[in-house]
Amino acid sequence: MRISIAMATYNGAKYILEQLQSLANQTLLPYELVVTDDGSTDDTLAIVERFAERAPFTVHVSANPQRLNFAGNFLRAASLCTGDWIAFCDQDDVWREDKLERVARAASLPGTSMVVHRIQPVDTELRPVSGRAAECRVRRGDGPERLPPFGYFAGLCTAFDAALLPLMLMRPRFPDAHDHAYEAAHDKWVCSIADAVGAVRYIRESLILYRQHGANTCGVAQHDLEHRWKQSVATGAASYQANADLASQYGATFERLANTPACAPWKAQLERAAVRYRRTHAYLLARARLYSVHGFGSRLALFASLCLRGSYRFNPIRPAHHALLKDLYLVLAQVRDRRVSSSEPEAASLQRKS
Known part of the structure; x- marks a missing residue:
């Protein structure tokens, strides 16, 4: 199975090299890495380009002609992928070495449209901390509608069938739950689409170290x-x-x-x-x-x-x-x-x- 990685970047120089190295350490190497940058003013692009020279897989780097913000940036990265499956990737996390292997195994089950998994929140030094990323329950069984209404997982722990890209790239998206003046974020959109047309598979293990550093676009929730x-x-x-x-x-x-x-x-x-x-x-x-x-x-x-x-x-x-x-x-x-x-x-x- 060819799994593309869609990484959206913006001023991520501080941590991105550690994330890139975790991709290179995968037991199942990605088919390709597609990076779309949203106007970084630090060394993010230079770090990615240096990594591309020695990476054990193809790396495509593209600078957005105009700011798209995080949701649009991720969806543009996905639109440029050519693999059979697409996994979203944040610039500041660290993947467990067997993440793609586990995702591929779950994705091979008949009717699967998306694979999601748990995450482990960590601090800047990768030490475990309390909290949780956006996730929801997943009903057992096969077929669509295994997530509850409005249910979704944070983009960093999702991978989906690339055959669904024509659906994922449709506009406009439904409104954001917190502010109806904006379209929903990429993860809410993709999860809802994938859940409507196929089976979502849930891996009950943390396959990512989710770094919390105070500048996360969406951090972990602390409310019980x-x-x-x-x-x-x-x-x-x-x-x-x-x-x-x-x-x-x-x-x-x-x-x-x-x-x-x-x-x-x-x-x-x-x-x-x-x-x-x-x-x-x-x-x-x-x-x-x-x-x-x-x-x-x-x-x-x-x-x-x-x-x-x-x-x-x-x-x-x-x-x-x-x-x-x-x-x-x-x-x-x-x-x-x-x-x-x-x-x-x-x-x-x-x-x-x-």
Whole structure:
């Protein structure tokens, strides 16, 4: 299997040589390394060009004619690759020697569209630190939709079938979750596309040392589950409404792709993805209503409807039972609050009598 490496660079002179050397040390050498530089003002390009002279594989170096920023830079690098598979590569990490060998083994399974794996966050001296890169659960089995809605892995731990490039390079991408004025990053886009049309394989081992140095475009998250739970409760209905709007955008994007002639080979899978996100949209709207109403009967009816329809299977990112238990707690908490409020007058009356 010929695996191309797509590396996007920008002022990475401090650490890039160590990363390049880890590529040269792979037990399965890459077919090629494609480097696209986004206007570095340090020695990044000079280091890459010196490495290219002695590398045990072909290295293609290209300077972008204009700034593309990190997502566009990575996608341009991928567009110039000619291998059977493409692996994204950050400029400041270190790969485990058997990364490409493990990826190739997983990629050879029938129907595989993407391979993802865990990472090990490290400090500038490659010492392990706590935290995690963007990742999500992967449902067991074969076929599309093994990631949850909106689910994705950070680009540095993804590799995908190059046959999907016509899809990956389509524009516009759906909006970014944090700011709808911008298109989604390359990793969110590629993961969503790959999950819609094929099977995502998950390697449950860390195959990369993910260096944290304070200037990462996207670092590791330190928030634990309890923090995320409290945050989601605090944002309430507004958060679910915003995510419902995003799901609608995802659905519209997949529908547009399904009706694009260049995407005809994947039309059925893309249409199915569009339906999935329309259902996710409806589910999130229902949860927004659940968190906006205050009557016990209304909340109970909405919660029962979500359960009976099996809607929790469309829960983004987190497992379905997390959302179900959270909503159940919301309903039961209102019962508790009603009991407390009803007992207060009685307690006050007893206090007056005493």
